[in-house]
Amino acid sequence: MKVILIDSGTTNSRLRLYDKTTSEVLDTEKIRIGVKDTAISGSNNNLKAQLKQGLERLLAKHQLTPSDIEYIAASGMITSNLGIYEIPHIPSPAGLEEFAQFSKVTQLEEFLSIPCVFIPGMKNTIDSMDPRDLVACINEFDVMRGEEVESFGLLKQFDVNGKGMIVLPGSHTKFVAVGERKDLLYCLSTLGGETLSALQKETILSDSLGSSLIKSIDQKMLECGFEAAKQYGLTRSFYHIRLLDLFSDLDANQRANYFAGSVIYSDLQALSQSEEGMGEIEWMIVGGSDPLRKAFSHLLSYMNKKWDVMEATDQQVEDSLVFGASEILANCKDLFLKNASKGSVCDENSQL
Ligand SMILES: Nc1ncnc2c1ncn2[C@@H]1O[C@H](COP(=O)(O)OP(=O)(O)OP(=O)(O)O)[C@@H](O)[C@H]1O
Ligand SMILES: O=C(O)C(=O)C[C@@H](O)[C@H](O)CO
Structure with missing residues (x-):
C-alpha cells in the first residue's frame, strides 16, 4: 500500500510517494510554493491549487488513482493560519505521543478526498510572564511547524x-x-x-x-x-x-x-x-x-x-522526514481507530 507525505513549508513544499511494503520513497515532487505565497497575496487559493496539481502529477506519473493511496500525512506550515487546514500548536515539552495524540484526520477536496493526517506544530510553554507586558517577555515565545517531524527523524538516525x-x-x-x-x-x-x-x-x-x-x-x-x-x-x-x-x-x-x-x-x-x-x-x-x-x-x-x-548528510535529511512522520504515526493508533468510520487509515502494527 502507498501513502503520500506532504511537507509544506514557508517557501517550498515536497510531496513524497512512499511504499509501505518496501519502505521506499518512490518519488518526490518539489513545488516552489509555501505559505509565504498566502502571506503576500492574502489568499491560500494558489497554495491549494498547486498542491492539488502536484498530487495529481505524482499519481498520474505512477498510474495511480486516489483510492490507491491509503492516506496522506501532512506537516509544516500547511497546518498554520496561512496554510490549508489549521490545527493548534501543542505546548512544549512534547514527545512523539503528544504529537500523535493531537494529530487530526480529515478529508479535503484539494487532497482528492484521500484521508489526511495533519501533524501539529509546537509552541513554547512560558514559565512566568506578565500578561500586561508581553513585549517584555516575547523572546521566551516561539513556534514551529514541520521541524518537529524533521527533529524526530534525525534523532532516529543519530545515537x-x-x-x-x-x-x-x-x-x-x-x-x-x-x-x-x-x-x-x-x-x-x-x-x-x-x-x-x-x-x-x-x-x-x-x-x-x-x-x-x-x-x-x-x-x-x-x-x-x-x-x-x-x-x-x-x-x-x-x-x-x-x-x-x-x-x-x-x-x-x-x-x-x-x-x-x-x-x-x-x-x-x-x-x-x-x-x-x-x-x-x-x-x-x-x-x-x-x-x-x-x-x-x-x-x-x-x-x-x-x-x-x-x-547530517543529504540522505539523512531526506530520510528524516519519512522517519519522523513514521515515528509519530506509529503512535497514532487511537486517532486512526476514532476515524475508522472514514475508512481504515492504518493497520494495527504498521509503521506509517
Ligand atoms: N545557495 C544558497 N546560498 C545561501 N543561502 C541559500 C542558498 N539556497 C537557499 N538559501 C537560503 O536558505 C533558505 C532555505 O532554502 P530552501 O529554498 O532550501 O528552503 P526550504 O528549506 O525548502 O524552506 P522551507 O521548508 O522553509 O519552505 C532560503 O530562505 C534561502 O535564503
Ligand atoms: O508555527 C508557525 O505559525 C510558524 O510560523 C512556524 C514557522 O517558523 C515554521 O516552523 C517554519 O518552518
Whole structure:
C-alpha cells in the first residue's frame, strides 16, 4: 500500500510517494510554493491549487488513482493560519505521543478526498510572564511547524545521549532543544533564510550577490562575515558586501559566503542567549537544507570548539522526514481507530 507525505513549508513544499511494503520513497515532487505565497497575496487559493496539481502529477506519473493511496500525512506550515487546514500548536515539552495524540484526520477536496493526517506544530510553554507586558517577555515565545517531524527523524538516525540541540536552517533558522528522553523541550527561531533571500532579491545587494547566493562553501569568508557582524553590527556588515564588490577582487561566491556568515552570526547570538536556560548542551545535530547546513556546521564549531557538532548528510535529511512522520504515526493508533468510520487509515502494527 502507498501513502503520500506532504511537507509544506514557508517557501517550498515536497510531496513524497512512499511504499509501505518496501519502505521506499518512490518519488518526490518539489513545488516552489509555501505559505509565504498566502502571506503576500492574502489568499491560500494558489497554495491549494498547486498542491492539488502536484498530487495529481505524482499519481498520474505512477498510474495511480486516489483510492490507491491509503492516506496522506501532512506537516509544516500547511497546518498554520496561512496554510490549508489549521490545527493548534501543542505546548512544549512534547514527545512523539503528544504529537500523535493531537494529530487530526480529515478529508479535503484539494487532497482528492484521500484521508489526511495533519501533524501539529509546537509552541513554547512560558514559565512566568506578565500578561500586561508581553513585549517584555516575547523572546521566551516561539513556534514551529514541520521541524518537529524533521527533529524526530534525525534523532532516529543519530545515537545521542543527554541534552542537545538540533539546528535546522531553512526559510527560518530553527534551534530545537532536545531533552534526555528525546522529547522536544523548546524551540527558537529566526528569520535567517528569508533575510538572505529578501536582501538578495529586493536591495542594492542584488548587484553584488549572484541570484543563487552560495555556490560553494568558503570557510574563510563565512568567518569574515561572522566577525564583521559581531564587530560592526548586522546592517553595516551587509553594506560591506557592496564595498567588497566595489573595492576588492572577491568574487560573488566569496561575497555570498560573507553575507551568510554575518546572518549566521546573528542567529547564533540568539542561540547563545537561550542556551543558558538549557544547561549543558552535550551534542548538536545540524540538518536542514544545504549550503546553509554546511555553513552552520562550520560556524558552530568556529564559535565554540567544545560543541560536539554533527552534520547530517543529504540522505539523512531526506530520510528524516519519512522517519519522523513514521515515528509519530506509529503512535497514532487511537486517532486512526476514532476515524475508522472514514475508512481504515492504518493497520494495527504498521509503521506509517
Ligand atoms: N545557495 C544558497 N546560498 C545561501 N543561502 C541559500 C542558498 N539556497 C537557499 N538559501 C537560503 O536558505 C533558505 C532555505 O532554502 P530552501 O529554498 O532550501 O528552503 P526550504 O528549506 O525548502 O524552506 P522551507 O521548508 O522553509 O519552505 C532560503 O530562505 C534561502 O535564503
Ligand atoms: O508555527 C508557525 O505559525 C510558524 O510560523 C512556524 C514557522 O517558523 C515554521 O516552523 C517554519 O518552518
